[in-house]
Amino acid sequence: MPYAITQECCSDATCVSVCPVNCIHPTPDEPDFGTTEMLYVDPRSCIDCGACADACPVDAVMPIDMLTASLREYADVNAAYYEDAPALRTDVEPNFHEWAPVAFKRSLPSDFGPLRVAIVGTGPAGMYAAEDLLLHTNAKVSLIDRLPVAGGLVRFGVAPDHPSTKGISSTFERYRNHPRTTLYLGLEVGREITHEELAAHHDAVIYAVGASADRRLGVPGEDVPGSLAARTFVAWYNRHPDVSPDAIDLSAERIVVIGTGNVALDVARILTTDPGTLAGTDIAPHALQALRASKVREVVLLGRRGPEHAAYTTPELRALRQGVEVVVDGHDATIVDAIAVAADGDKAGVLRGLDTSRVDWTAPPPPGRRIVLRFESTQTEILGDQQVRAVRTSDGSEIPAGMVLRAIGYRGQPVRDLPFDEETATVPGDAGRVAGVPGTYVVGWIKRGPSGGIGANRRCAEETVGSLLADAVDGRLAPPKHGRRSFDSLARRRSS
Ligand SMILES: Cc1cc2nc3c(=O)[nH]c(=O)nc-3n(C[C@H](O)[C@H](O)[C@H](O)COP(=O)(O)OP(=O)(O)OC[C@H]3O[C@@H](n4cnc5c(N)ncnc54)[C@H](O)[C@@H]3O)c2cc1C
Ligand code: SF4
Numbered sequence: 001m002p003y004a005i006t007q008e009c010c011s012d013a014t015c016v017s018v019c020p021v022n023c024i025h026p027t028p029d030e031p032d033f034g035t036t037e038m039l040y041v042d043p044r045s046c047i048d049c050g051a052c053a054d055a056c057p058v059d060a061v062m063p064i065d066m067l068t069a070s071l072r073e074y075a076d077v078n079a080a081y082y083e084d085a086p087a088l089r090t091d092v093e094p095n096f097h098e099w100a101p102v103a104f105k106r107s108l109p110s111d112f113g114p115l116r117v118a119i120v121g122t123g124p125a126g127m128y129a130a131e132d133l134l135l136h137t138n139a140k141v142s143l144i145d146r147l148p149v150a151g152g153l154v155r156f157g158v159a160p161d162h163p164s165t166k167g168i169s170s171t172f173e174r175y176r177n178h179p180r181t182t183l184y185l186g187l188e189v190g191r192e193i194t195h196e197e198l199a200a201h202h203d204a205v206i207y208a209v210g211a212s213a214d215r216r217l218g219v220p221g222e223d224v225p226g227s228l229a230a231r232t233f234v235a236w237y238n239r240h241p242d243v244s245p246d247a248i249d250l251s252a253e254r255i256v257v258i259g260t261g262n263v264a265l266d267v268a269r270i271l272t273t274d275p276g277t278l279a280g281t282d283i284a285p286h287a288l289q290a291l292r293a294s295k296v297r298e299v300v301l302l303g304r305r306g307p308e309h310a311a312y313t314t315p316e317l318r319a320l321r322q323g324v325e326v327v328v329d330g331h332d333a334t335i336v337d338a339i340a341v342a343a344d345g346d347k348a349g350v351l352r353g354l355d356t357s358r359v360d361w362t363a364p365p366p367p368g369r370r371i372v373l374r375f376e377s378t379q380t381e382i383l384g385d386q387q388v389r390a391v392r393t394s395d396g397s398e399i400p401a402g403m404v405l406r407a408i409g410y411r412g413q414p415v416r417d418l419p420f421d422e423e424t425a426t427v428p429g430d431a432g433r434v435a436g437v438p439g440t441y442v443v444g445w446i447k448r449g450p451s452g453g454i455g456a457n458r459r460c461a462e463e464t465v466g467s468l469l470a471d472a473v474d475g476r477l478a479p480p481k482h483g484r485r486s487f488d489s490l491a492r493r494r495s496s
């Protein structure tokens with residue numbers, strides 16, 4: 001029985017390299033890699049060896065006959081990817097998939113002394129960079145994070161009801177505890193220690209500091225009390241030390257979430273899921289308590305464009321449909337038409353079968369809890385003086401709500417002593433090299449901007465580490481001025 005990849009896939013491609021018949025695609029060498037929502041097993045070629053399931057860090061692969069009811073559709077989702085695959089040579093040999101040429105892109109000559117590399121940030125990007133350096137070289141790594149707990153968004157972003165995805169942290173933990181790694185928590189670069197100090201103690205510094213601010217809506221009322229960044233809500237239910245346990249008030253019956261990306265789906269799902277099912281997760285106890293007492297019955301997601309352009313990925317929407325009631329506000333006939341004509345696996349197609357009646361916003365939310373997807377709907381103003389009262393949209397509707405969560409994307413913040421591109425909110429550079437600051441590199445969201453799942457950071461780290469090693473071989477890295485012990489005592493003195 002062939003295997004299938006399912007909802008939690010974060011496209012890190014670990015399974016690709018262990019598959020003996022090369023039947024998991026797209027591989028990192030193929031043009032589609034990074035453009036698909038996940039990776040897919042070709043059921044015609046799979047020999048049922050199970051190697052991919054053993055290797056997957058988030059338990060996303062399983063035999064088709066063991067798929068639970070909620071995941072059963074992934075048998076078809078995997079097979080559908082290969083339906084029109086022109087490269088398949090089934091005419092020649094049923095199990096044929098072309099292998100890419102073998103390449104060793106990241107290594108140092110054997111007589112090279114160990115590099116000392118500082119990595120700032122312990123999220124996926126920093127950890128993939130550490131993994132790459134520790135596995136391919138004899139480098140010594142100083143791993144630094146401003147927070148007292150490591151993990152970045154895997155710890156403080158990924159939703160608690162996605163335990164398999166959070167499970168990737170045990171893979172990263174191996175490299176945090178590696179004998180050539182020293183971990184410094186509670187040490188903020190740019191505040192407690194400077195870039196210059198880091199550079200003076202290391203051959204190279206890699207910044208993996210993510211994107212810790214929010215994009216702004218730019219509409220009147222954006223800062224009315226009760227209008228919050230979804231980032232704050234996410235941090236609240238994930239026990240982020242920067243957000244107080246009483247930061248969220250769930251006394252309103254309706255909440256409007258602006259945006260239709262995966263973060264918007266996460267917050268809507270947490271708000272409407274039966275708290276009993278969240279009890280076994282690592283959700284913050286204060287959040288669980290508040291959700292148990294919550295008055296919220298309806299969460300409305302506003303999307304600027306039609307359902308075919310929604311920002312969520314289809315695996316996330318499929319998962320949402322399993323657990324809570326989801327309806328689409330059919331306020332515009334084009335929305336209903338787009339859903340009717342879409343192909344089954346398309347973003348609009350996965351909405352087929354949902355109630356698409358027009359929602360009457362003058363009426364209170366119906367009994368029970370539900371999520372309303374409202375497409376073709378741009379917010380023009382958030383209404384209310386002392387507290388959010390409603391959201392006005394471009395078609396003149398007024399949606400009464402007691403809270404607004406702005407889920408329109410994260411934004412990178414400037415890193416002290418490094419250049420910053422205000423437009424993209426990233427540190428500019430070339431293949432991970434920071435422009436104009438030799439020996440300094442970036443990886444992850446601060447390099448590419450805040451998009452892409454956990455696995456996308458793996459390829460990104462390979463590129464950055466590749467640039468760093470090439471610079472080392474070419475003699476472009478200045479050796480450290482001070483020893484490791486000196487850094488250790490400096491860092492321990494400064495950390496909070
Ligand atoms: C709410 C949310 C849910 C998500 N869920 C999923 C999911 O289910 N599956 C999936 O595949 N992807 C998910 N993602 C995407 C994934 O989390 C990102 O791709 C990934 O975290 C980006 O990695 P990063 O290392 O660049 O940034 P981050 O994970 O943000 O890590 C940055 C780290 O740098 C530290 N730092 C920042 N500034 C400093 C400083 N000055 N000094 C020291 N340390 C510093 C921070 O404390 C943090 O630990 C989610 C993203 C969000 C926002
Ligand atoms: S079960 Fe084996 S053959 Fe099938 S996809 Fe996984 S690794 Fe490849």
Ligand code: SF4
Binds near residue numbers: 005012013039060061
């Ligand atoms: S998460 Fe990684 S290893 Fe698991 S199925 Fe997806 S690409 Fe393969």
